[in-house]
Amino acid sequence: MGFTINVNGRARSAEAAGDTPLLYVLRNDFGLNGAKYGCGVGQCGACTVMIDGKATRSCVTALSSMNAKKVMTLESLSDGGKMHPLQQAFIEEQAAQCGYCANGMIMTAKALLDRTPRPTEAQIRKALAANFCRCGTHNRIVRAVQRAANQMVGGTRTAAVVEGVRA
Amino acid sequence: MDRRGFLIRSGGIVVGFSLLPAVMAQSQPAALPGSLQSNRMLDGWLRINADGTVTVFTGKVELGQGILTALAQIAADELDVNYGRITMVSADTSRSPNEGMTAGSQSVEQSGTALHYAAAEARDILLQTASSRLGVAAEQLSVSDGTISGGGAKTTYWELAQDTDLRREASGRVKPKPPARRNVIGKAIARRDIPKKVRGEPAYVQDLRLPEMVFGRVVRPPSRRATLEIIDEAAVSAMPGVVALVRDGNFLAVAAEREEQAIKAAEKIRALAKWREVADLPPNGSALYEQLQKLPSKDSVISAKAGVSVSAGATSIEAVYTRPYQCHASIGPSCAIAQFKEGKLTVWTHSQGVFPLREHLAKLTGIAQSEIVAVHVDGSGCYGHNGADDVAGDAALLARATGGRPVKLQWMREDEFGWEPYGSPMVIKMAGRLDAGRIVDWRHDIWSHPHSTRPGGAGTNLLAGADLAKPQYLGYPVNSPQPSGAADRNAVPLYDFPNQQVVLHYLPEMPLRTSALRTLGAYANVFALESFMDELAVAAAVDPVEFRLRHMKDARARAVIEAAVQRADWRPGAKGDGARGRGFAFAKYKNLAAYVAVVADIEIDRRSGELSVKRVVAVVDAGLIINPDGVKNQIEGGVIQSTSWTLKESLRYDRQKVLTRSWSEYPILTFPEVPAVDIVLLDRPDEKSLGTGEGSQGPTVAAIANAVAHATGRRARDLPFTPEKLKLLLA
Ligand code: FES
Ligand code: FES
Numbered sequence: 001m002g003f004t005i006n007v008n009g010r011a012r013s014a015e016a017a018g019d020t021p022l023l024y025v026l027r028n029d030f031g032l033n034g035a036k037y038g039c040g041v042g043q044c045g046a047c048t049v050m051i052d053g054k055a056t057r058s059c060v061t062a063l064s065s066m067n068a069k070k071v072m073t074l075e076s077l078s079d080g081g082k083m084h085p086l087q088q089a090f091i092e093e094q095a096a097q098c099g100y101c102a103n104g105m106i107m108t109a110k111a112l113l114d115r116t117p118r119p120t121e122a123q124i125r126k127a128l129a130a131n132f133c134r135c136g137t138h139n140r141i142v143r144a145v146q147r148a149a150n151q152m153v154g155g156t157r158t159a160a161v162v163e164g165v166r167a
Numbered sequence: 168m169d170r171r172g173f174l175i176r177s178g179g180i181v182v183g184f185s186l187l188p189a190v191m192a193q194s195q196p197a198a199l200p201g202s203l204q205s206n207r208m209l210d211g212w213l214r215i216n217a218d219g220t221v222t223v224f225t226g227k228v229e230l231g232q233g234i235l236t237a238l239a240q241i242a243a244d245e246l247d248v249n250y251g252r253i254t255m256v257s258a259d260t261s262r263s264p265n266e267g268m269t270a271g272s273q274s275v276e277q278s279g280t281a282l283h284y285a286a287a288e289a290r291d292i293l294l295q296t297a298s299s300r301l302g303v304a305a306e307q308l309s310v311s312d313g314t315i316s317g318g319g320a321k322t323t324y325w326e327l328a329q330d331t332d333l334r335r336e337a338s339g340r341v342k343p344k345p346p347a348r349r350n351v352i353g354k355a356i357a358r359r360d361i362p363k364k365v366r367g368e369p370a371y372v373q374d375l376r377l378p379e380m381v382f383g384r385v386v387r388p389p390s391r392r393a394t395l396e397i398i399d400e401a402a403v404s405a406m407p408g409v410v411a412l413v414r415d416g417n418f419l420a421v422a423a424e425r426e427e428q429a430i431k432a433a434e435k436i437r438a439l440a441k442w443r444e445v446a447d448l449p450p451n452g453s454a455l456y457e458q459l460q461k462l463p464s465k466d467s468v469i470s471a472k473a474g475v476s477v478s479a480g481a482t483s484i485e486a487v488y489t490r491p492y493q494c495h496a497s498i499g500p501s502c503a504i505a506q507f508k509e510g511k512l513t514v515w516t517h518s519q520g521v522f523p524l525r526e527h528l529a530k531l532t533g534i535a536q537s538e539i540v541a542v543h544v545d546g547s548g549c550y551g552h553n554g555a556d557d558v559a560g561d562a563a564l565l566a567r568a569t570g571g572r573p574v575k576l577q578w579m580r581e582d583e584f585g586w587e588p589y590g591s592p593m594v595i596k597m598a599g600r601l602d603a604g605r606i607v608d609w610r611h612d613i614w615s616h617p618h619s620t621r622p623g624g625a626g627t628n629l630l631a632g633a634d635l636a637k638p639q640y641l642g643y644p645v646n647s648p649q650p651s652g653a654a655d656r657n658a659v660p661l662y663d664f665p666n667q668q669v670v671l672h673y674l675p676e677m678p679l680r681t682s683a684l685r686t687l688g689a690y691a692n693v694f695a696l697e698s699f700m701d702e703l704a705v706a707a708a709v710d711p712v713e714f715r716l717r718h719m720k721d722a723r724a725r726a727v728i729e730a731a732v733q734r735a736d737w738r739p740g741a742k743g744d745g746a747r748g749r750g751f752a753f754a755k756y757k758n759l760a761a762y763v764a765v766v767a768d769i770e771i772d773r774r775s776g777e778l779s780v781k782r783v784v785a786v787v788d789a790g791l792i793i794n795p796d797g798v799k800n801q802i803e804g805g806v807i808q809s810t811s812w813t814l815k816e817s818l819r820y821d822r823q824k825v826l827t828r829s830w831s832e833y834p835i836l837t838f839p840e841v842p843a844v845d846i847v848l849l850d851r852p853d854e855k856s857l858g859t860g861e862g863s864q865g866p867t868v869a870a871i872a873n874a875v876a877h878a879t880g881r882r883a884r885d886l887p888f889t890p891e892k893l894k895l896l897l898a
Contacts, residue, residue: 017407020427028382028426033374034367036547038498039580043830046498074367083366090365094357094796097804098231098548099364100499106365125838132830134498135231135548136807138841140800 005066007032008076018064023047025063026073034074034103038132045104045131049073055111074103077110086110089148090141097135104131109145117153121146199339201280202226206264210333212285213242215293217328219313220252223282226266227274228258228519229360231548232860233797234274236358240793241279244351245286245343247310248324255359258521258543268520268621270551270683271651272760272858275793279856283343289333291341296327346791346852353852355796360545372517372544373502373577380504381410381569382426383576384433385561386419386440387586388634390824391679393442395419402439406432411568416636420565422574430579446823449678456489456594459614464672469655474665481602484706488597488695490886492818493590494833495684499547500583501554505566506573512539512566513573516559517546523623524556530627530639531560532567550808552621552682554578554587560629581828586630589818590684591616591654591677595695604707606718609667611696615654616677617644618687630680641680646673651757657689657865660696661755662718679820686861689756690809693865694872694886697752701873702882710739711751711873721755723788727764727849728753731786734847735766746771748878752869754862761862762788763802767842767870771878776894780810780842780871785863787846790854798859803844805863811836813868815887 004013007030014029021040026032026049035058038046042060049058050072077084086106089095096102105128112119112127119127124145133141199207206212206226214222223242229235239253256263266278294315298305303318313324324331363370388395395417403412403421408428413420419436423429449455504515512534518524521541529536541559549555562576578586593615600608622628626642633640647653655671684690704714712732719725731737737751748771753764766784771777783806792798815834819826827833868886876882881896 016425016427020425024426027374028376031376032367033369033371036371036373036499037577038500039830041580041829044498074365078366087365091357091361094361094800096231096358096361096364097233097800098498098546099361100371100497100547102365103367122839125841128838130837132498132835132837134496134550134808134835136804136811136841137800138807138836138838139803139844142838 003063003066005063005071006069007071008073008079014063016063018062020063021059022049022061022063022066022071023058026058032073032075036100036103045108046101048104048107048131050107050111053111053114055108074106077106084110085148085151086113086145089144089151093140093144093147095137095140095144097137101131101133105133105141109148113145113149113152118149119145197339199337200284202264202266202277203281203284203337203339206266206281207336209285209289209335209337211264212282213289214333215289215324215328215331217325219325220254221246221248222254222256224256224263225278225282226258226264226522227269227278228543229545230269230519232801233358233794234269235360236356237275237793237797238278238282239359240351240354240356241282242286244349245283246290246313248313250351250356252313260521260525260542261540265522267523270519272756272860272862275856276858279793284339284341285337287343288337288341292333293324293327293331296331297322300327352791352793353850354794356794358797370545371499372504372515372546373499375504375515375544375575377504377506377573380573380575381422381424382429383420383422383562383565383574384429384579385576385582386421386433386436387582388417389442390444391448393417393444395440396443397441398436399439403432403436406435410572411565413565413568415564416638417634418564418631420561420576422565422569444823447678448820448822448824450822451820455491455592459592459594459674462674462676464614464674466670466672469649469652469669469671470659470667472664472667475607477600477607477666478602481600481607482706483598483600484702485596485598486699486702486882486884488595488691488698488884490593490691490694492592492679493684493812493816494584494818494827495550495553495587496833496835497547497549497553497583500578500580501558502546502575502577503559503562504573504575505559505562506571507563507566508571510538512563514539514541514559514563515544516541516555517544517549518555518559519549519552520622523621524559527556527622527627527629528560528563531629531632532563550685552588552619554583556622556628557586557630560631564631584827584829584833585825588620588680588682591618591681593654593688593691595691597695597699599699599703601703601707604709604717606664606703607666609660609664611658611669612672613655613658613670613688613692614672614674615688616674616681617646618653618681618683619647620644620680620682644675646671650759652688654688656687656692656757657754658692658696659758661721661724661758662715663720664718679825685808686864689754689861689865690812690868693752693754694868697754697866697869698872698882698884701750701876712737713739715753723762724753724755727762727786727788730847730849731764731766731784734786734845735784737766743878746773746878748874750870750873750875750877752866752873754865756858756862756865760858763862763866765806765863765866765870767867767874769871769874769878771875771893773879773897776890776892776897778814778875778888778890778893779840780814782843782845783867783870784845785847785866786849787859787862788849788851789859789862790851790857792848792850793856795848798848799846801859802846802863805861806844806867807836807841809864809867810842810871813871813887815889817887
């Protein structure tokens with residue numbers, strides 16, 4: 001069956017059964033490699049994408065349910081060559097060993113920062129609690145998310161600190 | 168036999184006496200440093216290109232440990248070129264040096280040492296060429312980023328590239344730079360591979376897509392040693408998209424046009440296939456550990472020392488430590504692409520050793536090694552021998568049925584958990600005697616299955632082999648000898664005891680296949696050894712750090728122990744308060760690699776048995792550090808992974824099958840549970856680099872166990888320390 005879905009701001013079509021997990025369509029039909037297969041049952045987070053702004057596990061999301069939805073993948077964050085502050089921060093903190101989990105971490109963190117621009121460390125850890133990393137890169141990932149958050153709200157935060165000092 | 172007779176027998180040539188040295192030199196080539204010894208040609212390691220770049224070849228592979236970055240740093244520094252000019256080519260049987268496995272924290276030592284010497288010699292050759300071309304003595308020339316100048320003249324490596332012949336054997340005679348002149352080595356240079364990985368660009372074998380490629384899945388038996396009775400092949404072949412179905416004995420694999428079609432076809436096969444199963448898996452828990460001690464074993468004394476006699480008044484204590492089957496549990500299940508075309512097999516794989524893999528693929532498929540190319544492509548972290556090689560075998564078998572089209576085969580999560588070679592369960596019995604506050608006698612007994620059944624050597628060490636109609640079995644496993652050891656890794660104490668005996672009871676029969684899981688036996692041996700040091704310290708009523716130092720002569724070991732004490736503000740005699748405590752542990756990995764001392768702070772909820780590790784301080788001496796950030800990343804990763812093994816991990820199975828199929832049956836440490844990790848590196852630029860990839864796991868488990876005992880006064884000896892077990896322990 002043919003399906004047309006909105007991925008990274010473009011309408012894209014795929015010939016596949018309606019129950020096909022979105023993950024395989026993104027990877028194999030559209031050549032988008034960001035989302036990874038990790039468990040196929042929604043447990044690990046490797047396959048995370050944003051659907052209508054919400055971090056969603058594409059391994060358990062059927063292609064047929066994508067009608068009128070907007071899918072964003074990791075690739076969309078660096079469209080046009082400039083990287084998203086989260087990607088930049090992952091590089092600056094060297095927040096990867098094998099990096100296989102990085103897609104899920106970045107996409108889940110993006111959803112967090114969209115709703116909570118200044119998360120506490122505990123909030124970051126909680127938001128990422130169901131994203132698994134086996135290499136033990138957790139603390140660097142947390143630092144990368146903090147760094148990105150700082151950068152994204154940069155001006156205001158610096159001002160707040162200065163005010164705090166004055167008071 | 169006379170000398171002449173010896174020559175005839177060994178070389179088949181009769182020569183005059185005067186030629187003898189030359190002949191001897193030929194039959195026994197000069198020893199060269201690191202992997203140059205087995206890969207002796209300079210151009211096998213590096214090429215200077217006219218376009219201003221340098222290509223560096225290594226037989227080692229990127230596993231997320233940052234090795235390609237560290238090796239590029241070494242080459243750039245020795246050549247005096249900017250780091251950005253280096254392109255790395257890693258393990259590929261068609262063009263890289265054969266450096267066996269990337270394992271055992273040895274890459275910097277083997278490949279790095281080779282590159283130090285090869286690059287230093289290449290630089291020297293380039294200087295000689297420049298000298299004759301410019302008419303300036305080589306001593307007057309200097310190099311900056313590949314530009315050679317001196318005596319008012321100038322040229323570049325890139326101009327000389329054509330006329331510089333690196334197709335020659337390395338001499339090993341040009342010494343690498345002294346520490347003071349290095350400027351790329353020792354810098355925290357960003358990893359080369361991370362940007363594409365965080366941008367979602369193709370980076371992993373899972374991301375590789377070849378023209379005409381189809382997708383494969385394998386269907387393993389429902390349990391070990393099950394035999395296939397019936398399968399309706401026609402019903403599977405008729406499914407949408409199915410391109411090929413391979414049935415060979417008990418081996419079943421399917422290829423389809425689309426990935427989800429392959430998955431559905433595999434599910435269908437699983438539903439249709441009828442198997443005859445057996446129930447012969449070992450028991451769980453204490454019954455497993457009792458059984459291990461009764462299995463037929465090959466016993467060997469690993470270390471024995473009999474010094475002074477022990478006085479009758481000495482205090483004796485004993486303890487038994489256990490570790491269950493544990494998984495590598497890579498986040499991305501293993502994957503390979505294979506293509507069989509015009510008699511040639513090409514395999515893209517994240518194996519840790521493409522050369523040994525090629526050898527065993529040849530046995531598995533009957534295709535000659537000369538017709539097989541195995542190319543390394545990054546995968547998800549593997550932490551030892553996971554499914555990487557096996558899936559390459561599966562893909563190769565399936566590729567013979569797809570009419571020349573490449574097939575990408577990725578294991579499903581349940582394949583990985585169900586069939587990876589596990590870390591072996593181990594039982595370790597310790598016994599020691601104390602006299603006047605010192606250990607006077609020490610005994611360490613290990614019961615363990617093999618810790619390496621990787622490809623290489625006898626047999627066919629690929630999972631599919633045993634399932635074929637003409638079965639091919641694993642080679643008889645051998646335990647690598649000391650000083651590295653395998654099951655007995657780190658069992659020989661670095662401490663100085665007058666009497667000691669270390670005995671390995673090696674159990675080659677494996678009801679569940681076991682193999683190399685990061686650190687091999689060292690995780691459990693250091694757990695036992697360093698827990699037992701604390702038990703003896705308590706019996707001697709001496710602070711555990713002070714007690715260790717009393718028995719430690721090695722100056723570098725003492726230095727990391729003392730630095731950890733300082734960093735963590737260790738207070739001798741401080742008491743745990745029933746819920747909080749701290750523990751200390753130390754090891755020099757393999758007694759050959761990095762020295763690591765760890766202090767762990769824990770909290771325990773006595774009612775629920777919930778244990779949480781709050782903070783870990785690790786002090787590391789890894790000799791000359793090539794990339795400090797890379798070392799920190801490895802040490803921190805090891806601390807966290809070891810904390811996860813220690814608190815949570817144990818394979819689930821019953822007498823018939825493995826029950827761990829998803830993360831619900833194999834929980835690992837999550838973000839909120841991860842301790843804060845503080846790492847201090849002691850740089851020793853004049854010492855050789857020591858491997859760090861596996862340095863922190865052993866000390867971490869022991870420091871946690873010691874912290875539990877410190878907090879509660881009770882000793883946890885049975886891994887993992889789950890709430891259920893700790894509740895019982897504290898009841
Ligand atoms: S692959 Fe989707 S959550 Fe694991
Ligand atoms: S970096 Fe390897 S799984 Fe997270």
